[in-house]
Amino acid sequence: MLIYIIKRFLIALPLILVISLIAFIFINLTPGNFFNQMRLNPQISEETIEKYIELYQLDKPVLIQYFAWLKRIVHLDFGYSFAYNIPVTRVLGSRILNTLLLTLCSFFFTWLVALPLGIIAAVKVDRAWDRLISFFSYILLSIPTFFMAFLMLYFAYLAGILPLGGMVSANFTELTLFFKILDLLKHLIIPTLVISLGAIASLIRIMRGNLLEVLRSNYILALRARGISEKRVTYIHALRSAINPLITIFGYQISGLLSGAALTEIICNWPGLGSLMLSAVRSQDIYLVMGSMLVSSFMLIGGNLIADILLGFADPRIRVK
Numbered sequence: 006m007l008i009y010i011i012k013r014f015l016i017a018l019p020l021i022l023v024i025s026l027i028a029f030i031f032i033n034l035t036p037g038n039f040f041n042q043m044r045l046n047p048q049i050s051e052e053t054i055e056k057y058i059e060l061y062q063l064d065k066p067v068l069i070q071y072f073a074w075l076k077r078i079v080h081l082d083f084g085y086s087f088a089y090n091i092p093v094t095r096v097l098g099s100r101i102l103n104t105l106l107l108t109l110c111s112f113f114f115t116w117l118v119a120l121p122l123g124i125i126a127a128v129k130v131d132r133a134w135d136r137l138i139s140f141f142s143y144i145l146l147s148i149p150t151f152f153m154a155f156l157m158l159y160f161a162y163l164a165g166i167l168p169l170g171g172m173v174s175a176n177f178t179e180l181t182l183f184f185k186i187l188d189l190l191k192h193l194i195i196p197t198l199v200i201s202l203g204a205i206a207s208l209i210r211i212m213r214g215n216l217l218e219v220l221r222s223n224y225i226l227a228l229r230a231r232g233i234s235e236k237r238v239t240y241i242h243a244l245r246s247a248i249n250p251l252i253t254i255f256g257y258q259i260s261g262l263l264s265g266a267a268l269t270e271i272i273c274n275w276p277g278l279g280s281l282m283l284s285a286v287r288s289q290d291i292y293l294v295m296g297s298m299l300v301s302s303f304m305l306i307g308g309n310l311i312a313d314i315l316l317g318f319a320d321p322r323i324r325v326k
Contacts, residue, residue, distance in 0.1 A: 010314065017306045021299070022075075028298045029071045032291050038063070039087045039289045057087065061292075074295065083299075084292030088285070093296040096281065101300060103172060104277035108266050110193055111200040119205045120248075123212025127247075128239060130217060138209060145206035154199045154272040161195055168192050170274035196273045200266055211254065215247040 040054050040063075058064050061084070062073045074084060083093035126138040148156075161167040168174065174188050219225060220243050228238050267279025274280070278297050285293035 010310065013310050017310070020306065021302050024302050025075075025295065025299060026071060029074070029291075029295060030067055032286075032289070032294050033067045033070070035289060037289065039291070042288070043087070057085075061085070074292070078299075083296040086285075086290055086293045088288045088290040088293065093292050096293060097278075097296050097300060100276060100278050100281045103275065104266060104270070104279065107193065107196055107200070107270070107275060107277060110197045111204070111266065114197055115201045115204045115208065118201070119208035120212055120251075122205075123209040124216060124240075124244065126209060126213040127216035127220065130213075135213075139213075142206040142209045145202045146210075148203070150199060150203060150268055151272060153202060154195075154269055157195045157199055158273070167194055169195075172276055192275075196266075196269045196275050199269045199273070208251070208254075211251060212247065215250055216243060219243045219247045 040058065043049050043054055044051070062070055065073075077084060081094075083097070085091075086093050086096050089096050122138050126135045129135045158169055161169055168191055172189070172192050173185075174180075174192075177185060177188055180188060216239075220239065225238060225243055228242055229235070233242075266275075266277065267282065269275065270277040270279035271283055278300065282294065282297045282301075284290075285297060
């Protein structure tokens with residue numbers, strides 16, 4: 006397994022390099038740059054702008070700029086955010102934990118809700134529970150994430166119970182520890198639900214289909230013929246086989262939640278990487294865009310690696326060579 010993990014890391018490095026190169030080329034192909042906006046500010050001299058351009062070799066061809074940036078990355082220097090006027094690492098450090106918090110809450114909520122409902126739908130196939138769960142799954146699958154966010158915010162506005170945006174309240178610093186946690190949880194409810202509901206519906210359908218397929222297989226029929234109880238057949242033997250394909254979805258689920266989180270952060274005004282990436286692209290803050298892209302790429306590849314490792318442990322038939 007250790008050799009397999011090392012191989013996956015070696016494969017991931019060229020992949021990240023290709024992704025970063027494509028992103029760097031595209032951000033440079035857009036007309037204008039951040040310094041064009043700086044030149045509109047009479048308080049910033051032309052000498053200061055030229056100093057930045059020379060320091061980061063932004064007057065050189067794109068490939069030379071890219072390799073200069075790559076050389077700094079090796080020394081853990083992500084560059085300088087011209088919009089925030091601080092190093093990129095400091096900007097990212099203030100946002101990564103916010104995105105991780107939202108993504109992890111959505112991830113655990115998705116799986117804790119989807120797996121039991123998928124199992125119930127399969128066990129109660131063609132009955133009232135199955136039809137009800139399937140009905141709501143199809144509805145949730147048909148609603149786009151951004152529209153779900155607007156609906157949630159609208160209902161929250163009508164109810165007046167939940168906050169309509171942000172991560173904490175204005176008086177957060179004045180609250181005690183308990184009420185700080187409570188305030189943060191209240192702000193997490195809407196974005197977590199927005200990200201999770203579509204993923205829950207998708208996982209329910211997958212879990213239901215997998216479990217039904219296993220329950221109709223020959224080895225399950227043989228277990229029933231041996232007199233093993235239906236609960237043991239379903240919840241131990243069948244469930245273990247049905248859940249293996251879901252483990253492979255684990256890594257892709259992280260990427261889906263990350264993309265959903267990016268859009269949700271913008272709509273719900275959650276201070277994470279998604280809203281940061283949007284502002285960086287709009288202001289053409291090249292090094293902030295590249296830093297955000299690198300963090301997202303590492304999280305995606307890390308999720309896929311974790312999924313492969315879990316699958317190797319969960320299914321003894323799989324032998325990693």
